[in-house]
Amino acid sequence: MSTPTNPTPAPEGAGTDSVIDLHRQHMAQLNDASMTADGTPPEDEEPDTIQRLLDVLARENAEPRDGFEPVPFWVACVFGTLLAWGGYYIGTNSADFRRDVFDRTDLSSASSGAAVANVPDPDPQTLEELMKIGAQKFSAVCASCHQPNGQGKPAENIPPLDGSEWLVGDQASAARQCRIVLYGLSGPVTVKGRTYNAVMPNQGNIMKDYEIAAVLTYVRNSWSNAADKGKPPAITAATVRAARAKEGSRKTNGSQPVSMPELQKLPLEYSDVAPATPPEKKDEKKDPPKQ
Numbered sequence: 001m002s003t004p005t006n007p008t009p010a011p012e013g014a015g016t017d018s019v020i021d022l023h024r025q026h027m028a029q030l031n032d033a034s035m036t037a038d039g040t041p042p043e044d045e046e047p048d049t050i051q052r053l054l055d056v057l058a059r060e061n062a063e064p065r066d067g068f069e070p071v072p073f074w075v076a077c078v079f080g081t082l083l084a085w086g087g088y089y090i091g092t093n094s095a096d097f098r099r100d101v102f103d104r105t106d107l108s109s110a111s112s113g114a115a116v117a118n119v120p121d122p123d124p125q126t127l128e129e130l131m132k133i134g135a136q137k138f139s140a141v142c143a144s145c146h147q148p149n150g151q152g153k154p155a156e157n158i159p160p161l162d163g164s165e166w167l168v169g170d171q172a173s174a175a176r177q178c179r180i181v182l183y184g185l186s187g188p189v190t191v192k193g194r195t196y197n198a199v200m201p202n203q204g205n206i207m208k209d210y211e212i213a214a215v216l217t218y219v220r221n222s223w224s225n226a227a228d229k230g231k232p233p234a235i236t237a238a239t240v241r242a243a244r245a246k247e248g249s250r251k252t253n254g255s256q257p258v259s260m261p262e263l264q265k266l267p268l269e270y271s272d273v274a275p276a277t278p279p280e281k282k283d284e285k286k287d288p289p290k291q
């Protein structure tokens, strides 16, 4: 820009003119207030430029720096409030951190409004009481498969309970019946001359001992069945509890169902309960009191 020597080749025949023009241009540059003689911006503009730079910096955010900043006050307030509320909530709703706090309590007494904690399960002993609870349990749990009239659904591989030899006939025993309901039944089973092969679901992890006793008493004594007629009920909560105990660690979650051959290995006269309780016979000659 500031080189005075021949910046553009002058057109031919206009030599003098172009030299003069160049000189004029140069002089104009020199006189230009915004330019100094050597073509750099004049000194007096510098403060202005610096001011503009400072303005730009002032508009930008502060440069982030290493190190810890103090927690903003509002954050401390919000979290402090949350913490206090959480502590209060746990304190009032922890139920003293009792480990049984989530145990399922008996639903029938819960719905009737009774106090549910620490109330022992009922243990009905009479035929009437067992039949009453059993009727409710049967319609809630079993009737969808075995039908309210106990006929089952043979077309869908579900055997009847009415007249079944497993309840009132030559296969019937309390020990076998308890196991069917506790653990479920799978594999072929013959009922009233027909073989069924399906899976009966386990109830031992859902129903309580007295409920299983009641529902078994119900199916043993409904429709044409009359297994306990005129006798003390053969199955109470104690019978079911004893069957569970005899089976030890067998799972009631359906992974270890019983089968017909397994049930038949239990002799009909076999009983899980200690031979002190059954009302009838049982060898009294054994175990004379030792003293």
Ligand code: HEC
Pocket: 138, 141, 142, 143, 144, 145, 146, 157, 158, 159, 160, 161, 164, 165, 166, 167, 177, 180, 181, 185, 186, 187, 188, 189, 191, 196, 197, 198, 199, 200, 201, 203, 215, 216, 219
């Ligand atoms: C999901 C359907 C279903 C439900 C619910 C059910 N069962 Fe069963 N039950 C069956 C099937 C299927 C069999 C046959 C299993 C097999 O083939 O091994 C059976 C077999 C039986 C047997 C032995 C065979 C017989 O017919 O006597 C008894 C006793 C029995 N169930 C009682 C009950 C009782 C009591 C309940 C309610 C607590 C109940 N069942 C709930 C489907 C069911």
